[in-house]
Ligand SMILES: Nc1ncnc2c1ncn2[C@@H]1O[C@H](COP(=O)(O)OP(=O)(O)OP(=O)(O)O)[C@@H](O)[C@H]1O
């Protein structure tokens with residue numbers, strides 16, 4: 004189907020089913036039960052899952068395939084957001100021109116940065132991209148204030164021209180379909196939100212995923228993996244690796260621009276902090292946590308990080324006491340004190356530790372970890388079916 | 397006029413004169429061996445041919461065009477392929493993918509944005525790749541990751557990668573080093589076959605005299621960066637200067 | 649002319665900090681081949697050694713003075729630092745006043761220990777891993793260290809004054825024949841510059857004149873050969889890492905009166921110091937020092953009003969701009985050896 008073989012078609016169908024069914028699947032607990040706080044099926048969070056999923060899928064095309072570690076990808080995310088908000092200010096609140104412009108602008112920007120940065124490889128490439136991103140970030144706060152609105156951040160004001168607004172909605176919409184509109188379905192104790200914003204972002208992510216699947220299976224994708232494996236040999240084989248890496252860089256920059264545009268479409272705001280290098284670090288983390296170079300790894304990583312960021316920020320010492328009340332008093336205090344360091348404000352600490360643990364113990368990420376586990380389980384099964392050697396999904 | 401004309405090439409590394417006034421002509425459709433003791437500058441000379449190094453002075457013409465100052469991929473696209481002294485392969489890719497890449501390079505040139513084509517649908521290229529793997533007896537290893545191959549297999553893979561491009565000039569830097577005797581003989585047979593089948597010119601660096609004398613039609617002896625003599629194998633065998641400079645007491 | 653001298657002076661203290669951090673980064677990269685993204689965090693930990701000592705010295709016991717009453721009519725509670733009660737008022741006060749320089753004594757063992765644990769516990773396992781992995785794991789470590797400090801000391805900058813004796817400014821202009829008050833330079837910045845000069849000289853002397861240093865330099869030039877000589881490189885590398893950590897830590901301790909420490913200061917300095925290393929030449933110690941000062945001074949020139957009005961925003965990006973130009977035109981940096989990570 005659609006140029007995919009059987010195995011990839013199945014994978015694609017699974018991803019489609021999971022993405023479209025997410026509003027239900029991510030709300031396994033009844034709305035008024037104690038466990039409802041672990042539900043993730045509300046639009047705001049699900050949107051972040053898929054938008055950061057797009058970002059990570061794109062980053063993976065660069066880092067996962069070519070091995071070029073960019074530490075400045077957040078710049079493209081930020082540029083995409085700014086471009087989208089400008090479209091809202093100048094034209095109307097329709098997201099289509101906004102998304103188109105954010106992809107185009109991020110694409111142009113990444114041609115520029117990529118052209119220069121890709122003249123070096125290894126750690127030099129990382130530092131060049133980092134330098135460009137920090138430069139953009141600093142400029143967004145200083146000289147470029149007329150474009151970025153500095154620390155306040157760029158937003159839509161009522162006196163903006165909005166030439167095409169007419170009688171259209173004042174909030175972001177897709178040809179009249181408002182992003183924040185949603186259908187709420189109640190079934191028994193369960194509540195499910197089906198929101199326009201989520202489904203728009205989800206369809207974008209599915210398209211992005213399909214594209215990356217095709218790239219992975221294409222000669223182009225193989226060339227990118229060859230760059231990572233042995234760039235010298237590639238050159239001596241008659242391939243000019245630079246246009247390949249530049250193409251990968253620009254594609255991943257455009258993915259980031261799309262993600263930035265989508266963020267602005269859900270909430271028409273853009274700030275420079277989206278471009279900071281810690282934000283770039285988060286993109287890297289999502290990708291390696293899920294599994295760089297694997298197909299679904301980046302999405303898994305993005306969902307994992309955004310879910311736990313959300314859950315962990317909600318939990319506090321009080322909540323922990325509630326959970327561990329059954330422990331003897333002294334033990335309970337110690338346990339909650341320790342755990343409290345990692346939740347709420349401590350989320351960043353958890354993130355840092357996660358970063359280290361993944362790099363140390365799970366260089367292949369969660370996807371590879373899962374595969375190893377599955378293989379182990381299969382091996383320990385008495386009927387002795389041989390573990391298959393499927394390459395990373 | 398040979399297909400490859402090297403004139404007055406010099407290359408210094410700091411104080412070391414690695415190549416001193418090298419003149420060499422390789423005739424089309426011959427196997428030309430370059431021999432010489434360790435450190436004679438043989439690999440350095442090849443590096444100057446494929447764009448890895450740029451000589452300090454001199455000219456290198458291939459089929460009437462200068463190769464100097466061109467990028468390695470451009471030189472390869474002109475028709476020169478090289479097997480390296482230490483195998484250069486795509487170690488994280490499968491054996492099959494390793495030979496697919498030169499096939500694509502040959503058909504599509506240095507760059508093509510084939511992001512939406514699927515490898516599985518490229519029938520012609522897959523057939524080519526399978527054929528060459530069959531030629532080097534590696535078809536059954538096609539799905540192995542290249543880094544897990546034995547040293548000899550890595551060499552054969554690299555040779556397959558170069559041969560499948562059907563280059564006009566094939567440069568081989570000690571293609572049989574580290575191979576078992578049987579494998580060496582297979583390699584000699586393979587190169588002879590290829591030679592017979594296709595119009596391929598070869599420049600081969602080798603320490604193994606058995607290989608040299610089985611294949612070479614002309615031999616250049618390089619010592620301390622300068623060609624000592626160039627002649628047919630028969631004449632080289634008996635040449636006193638060569639015995640002295642290179643072969644020493646070795647039985648030929 | 650006076651403006652130029654002023655900018656050079658202003659650039660020196662930031663340049664000193666860059667130089668010291670870059671020196672450590674280069675030592676680690678040169679000897680261990682490790683790209684340490686946690687080096688900025690070491691600078692930050694050093695700074696917080698000063699904060700910790702200041703807090704420690706400030707610990708007071710509360711006594712009740714019956715002879716005085718507060719505004720509610722209760723007996724007045726008097727806080728007396730323990731130091732004062734132990735060593736007498738004057739000496740106790742002096743210790744408190746001098747807590748920043750004294751923190752050096754605390755920072756040296758702390759930083760050596762942190763460096764030791766870091767190298768043995770983590771970095772050691774990454775010698776052979778790709779640079780990308782090293783960057784990622786040390787980046788994670790930097791976040792962890794930063795968050796731990798944030799937990800104990802909060803997120804706000806903590807003022808840590810220099811000793812009272814250094815609080816004024818030197819009228820440097822008068823010394824060299826300008827009018828009064830055109831080139832004034834705070835004493836502490838002068839101290840910082842001299843201090844970093846001493847540290848840099850000490851590191852170079854150590855590398856130049858001790859056998860240990862000789863091995864390290866040989867190792868930086870050609871790691872494999874030194875390994876073959878049967879020298880126990882591992883132990884020396886661990887020590888080297890500790891020294892680099894200590895240098896960064898000391899740079900941090902003494903910087904606190906110039907910039908009130910916050911938990912995130914390390915990251916800011918790290919990014920710039922990396923740029924400094926790249927400009928100086930990966931693996932070149934003199935290059936790191938020189939480009940540290942150079943970029944510090946350049947940055948201070950770029951923040952002159954005349955320059956800013958000509959090229960708005962240049963002060964924000966000058967360092968990155970220089971790095972990009974250098975990397976593209978001379979990838980091995982100003983003083984890097986040919987062939988060291990040139991690609
Ligand atoms: N990039 C380089 N920089 C400095 N010196 C080099 C470089 N490449 C080669 N040399 C030196 O040039 C000389 C010739 O080296 P080359 O590798 O060409 O010898 P060779 O004939 O191929 O020897 P072998 O039979 O051992 O492969 C040697 O002394 C070598 O050390």
Ligand SMILES: [Mg+2]
Pocket residue numbers: 438439440481569
């Ligand atoms: Mg050689």
